[in-house]
Amino acid sequence: MPRTDRPRILTGDQPTGRLHIGHWVGTLENRVRLQDEYDCYFLIANMHAFTTRAAEPEAIRRDTLDLVKDWLAAGIDPERSTLVLQTEIPAIAELTWFLAMLLPVNRVLRNPTLRAELEAKGLGDSYSFGFPLYTVGQCADILAFRAELVPVGADQVAHVEMCREVARRFAHVYCGVAPTTPDADYERAGGVFPVPEAMVGRVGRLVGIDGVRKMSKTMDNAIYLSDTTAQIRAKVARLHTGRQATTDPGDIANPLFQYVRAFLTDPDRIRTLEDRYARGDAIGDGSIKAEVAAAIDALVAPIRERRAAYDGARGDAAILELLRAHTARANQVANRTAELARAAMKLDFARPG
Ligand code: TRP
Numbered sequence: 001m002p003r004t005d006r007p008r009i010l011t012g013d014q015p016t017g018r019l020h021i022g023h024w025v026g027t028l029e030n031r032v033r034l035q036d037e038y039d040c041y042f043l044i045a046n047m048h049a050f051t052t053r054a055a056e057p058e059a060i061r062r063d064t065l066d067l068v069k070d071w072l073a074a075g076i077d078p079e080r081s082t083l084v085l086q087t088e089i090p091a092i093a094e095l096t097w098f099l100a101m102l103l104p105v106n107r108v109l110r111n112p113t114l115r116a117e118l119e120a121k122g123l124g125d126s127y128s129f130g131f132p133l134y135t136v137g138q139c140a141d142i143l144a145f146r147a148e149l150v151p152v153g154a155d156q157v158a159h160v161e162m163c164r165e166v167a168r169r170f171a172h173v174y175c176g177v178a179p180t181t182p183d184a185d186y187e188r189a190g191g192v193f194p195v196p197e198a199m200v201g202r203v204g205r206l207v208g209i210d211g212v213r214k215m216s217k218t219m220d221n222a223i224y225l226s227d228t229t230a231q232i233r234a235k236v237a238r239l240h241t242g243r244q245a246t247t248d249p250g251d252i253a254n255p256l257f258q259y260v261r262a263f264l265t266d267p268d269r270i271r272t273l274e275d276r277y278a279r280g281d282a283i284g285d286g287s288i289k290a291e292v293a294a295a296i297d298a299l300v301a302p303i304r305e306r307r308a309a310y311d312g313a314r315g316d317a318a319i320l321e322l323l324r325a326h327t328a329r330a331n332q333v334a335n336r337t338a339e340l341a342r343a344a345m346k347l348d349f350a351r352p353g
Contacts, residue, residue, distance in 0.1 A: 005039075006037065006038050006039040007038055007039070007148045007149065008038060008039045008040070008041065008145055008146060008147045008148055008149075009031070009034060009038040009039070009040045009041065009147055009148075009149045009150070009151060010041045010043060010084075010141060010142045010144075010145040010147035010150060010196075011027065011031060011041075011042065011043065011147075011150050011151050011152055012042055012043030012044060012045050012084065012086075012141065013043075013044070013045065013067055014045040014046075014048045014049055015044055015045070015046055015049050015060060015063035015064045015066065015067040016049065016063060016217060016218075017063060017066070017217045018066065018070060018217065018224045018225065018226055019067070019070040019071075019074065019224070019225050020215055020216075020217065020222035020223055020224045020225060021206065021215070021222075021223045021224075021225065021262075021263070021296060021299070021300070022153070022203075022205075022206035022208070022214070022215035022216070022222065023153070023225075024074070024225065024299070025201055025202060025203035025206055025262050025263075026152075026153030026154070026200070026201045026203060026204060026205070026206060027151050027152050027153050027200075027201045028071075028074050028201075029201060029202075030151040030199060030201050031076065031151050032074060032075035032076060034149075034151065035076070035077055035080045035081050036080065038149060039082075040080070040081035040082065041081070041082050041084050041145045041147065041330060041333070042071060042076055042081055042082070042083055042084060043084040043085075043086055043141050044064055044067055044068060044083070044084065044085050044086060045086050045134075045138075045141070046060060046061075046064045046085065046086050046087050047086045047087050047092075047134075047137065048086070048134045048137065048138075049063065049064075050130065051127075051128055051130045051131045051133075051134045052121065052123075052127075052128070052131065054128065054130075064085070065316055065319050065320070068083060068319050068322070068323065069307060069310040069315060069319060070225060070226070070307065071083075072306070072310065073225070073303045073304070073306040073307035073309075073310070074225060074303050075303075078322055078326065082326050082329050082330050083322065083323060083326040083330075084141075084145075084326070084327075084330040085323050085326070085327055085330075086141065088323075088327040088330075088331070089144065089327070089330055089331060089334045090331075090334075090335075090338075091144045091331070091334035091335055091337055091338035092137065092140045092141055092144050092334065093137075093140075094338050094341075095139075095140035095143060095144050095337070095338060095341060096133070096136055096137045096139075096140040098140075098170075098341055098345065099136050099139050099140055099143070099166050099170070100133070100136045102166050102169045102170060102173065103136060103139075103162070103165075103166055103169075107162070107165075108132050108135055108136060108162075109132055111132075111135050111158055111159070111162055112158045113135075113155055113156065113157075113158040113159055114131075114132055114135050114158075116155075118131075120218075121218075135159055135162060136166075138159050138163065139159075139162060139163040139166050139167075142160070142163050142196050143163065143166075143167055143170075143192075143193045143196075143337070144333075144334040144337050144338070145330075145333055145334060145337070146187075146192070146193055146194055146333075146337055147194070147196050148194045148196055148197065149196065149197055149199055150163075150196050150197065150198050150199065151198075151199040151200075151201070152198055152199070152200065153200065153201065153204055153205065154200050154204030154205045155205070155214070156198070157198045157200065160196065160197070160198035161198075163196060164183070164195050164196060164197075167186065167191070167193040167194070167195045167196065168183075168186065168195055170191070170192065170193060170341075170344070171186050171189070171190070171191030171192070171193070174192075174341075174344040174345050175189075175190045175191045175192060175344050176190060177189045177190055177191045183195040192337070192340045192341050192344055193337075202262075203258075203261075203262045206258070206262060207255045207258055208221025208222060209221050209222070209223065209235050209236070209238050209239055209255075211239055211240050211241075211254075211255040223235050223236070223296060225300050225303045225304065225307070226300075226303075226304055226307055227300065227304075228304075229293075229297050229301075232293050232296050232297050232300070233290075233293045233297075236259070236289045236292050236293040236296065237286075237289055237293075239255055239256050239259070239289065240255075241254050241255070241256050241285050242254075243285055245280075246280070246282050246283055246284040247280040247281075247282060248280050249277075249278060249279060249280040250277040250278060250280065250283075250285075252274045252277055252278050256285065256288060256289065256292065257273075257274065257277065259292045259296075260273055260274070260288065260291075260292055263292060263295040263296050263299060264291065264292070264295050265295065273288060273291075
């Protein structure tokens with residue numbers, strides 16, 4: 001059992017397919033690193049997957065197991081951290097209702113991340129009722145664990161901001177906490193929930209190999225944590241820079257150099273490359289791409305290897321077993337939160353508060 005006297009983290013991913021190197025620099029490396037400092041809860045947002053794929057339960061189940069495999073391979077340690085399978089946590093569904101009453105519908109629909117997703121997915125006005133609701137559900141995910149810190153990629157900050165608003169509002173409306181209370185003091189002042197903070201990784205938004213859009217599975221521009229050396233090389237080679245000759249002064253803000261800074265580990269080497277590229281000092285894109293591909297390969301090689309250990313039915317069985325044990329652990333915390341919330345709302349009728 002992990003020590004529980006540390007501040008809590010709650011964060012997670014929607015199971016939509018394999019994780020990529022954008023996840024790694026955006027948030028995954030933070031999550032792996034913070035497992036000793038924080039009591040960490042990592043949530044598989046499988047309910048959210050149904051917002052756009054309600055008719056694909058089997059694919060969602062598959063993606064759910066795959067996400068956990070990717071996490072474990074990346075270094076999420078089930079001995080120190082708790083895995084949270086969203087649909088196994090009744091308190092999250094209950095809190096979603098409670099919080100939904102405190103958020104004006106226009107506030108929810110104005111959420112810039114929600115708007116961007118509707119646009120990107122071309123959903124127009126034909127999306128499910130559950131789609132905007134997921135943003136409220138995400139507030140409930142975080143607050144059910146009374147988390148103080150939420151490590152996420154840059155695109156999720158708008159959701160954490162909404163969560164902060166609703167956490168404060170709950171405290172004002174039901175816990176007698178004064179609106180002038182500093183965010184850091186909400187629990188001490190009698191609030192059920194801390195006002196959580198987002199933490200964005202060192203590269204909040206990694207450009208995809210198309211050189212234009214954010215790296216994402218749906219845009220087919222991602223380098224996956226499970227890609228082979230050859231796949232990584234081929235993908236990096238596709239990066240377009242528009243540069244003609246090794247003596248052309250290059251633009252060190254281009255996608256290739258975003259990768260140089262994100263994945264090369266030696267700061268001196270990065271500076272040298274930037275300097276020579278900017279001056280067009282007989283340096284070809286091909287050699288830089290080879291260096292970038294090697295650096296990415298070095299990062300993902302151990303992940304790829306550990307991932308292979310979970311292949312097949314034996315791997316599935318191990319993951320299911322883990323999820324069962326972790327669900328019990330997660331529900332201890334989330335059920336307690338729900339009790340506290342019900343008591344604050346004068347709803348402590350039949351169950352002990
Ligand atoms: N919406 C997040 C994503 O698509 C996943 C998520 C669900 C999440 N609940 C969360 C992230 C709570 C952080 C905290 O990546």
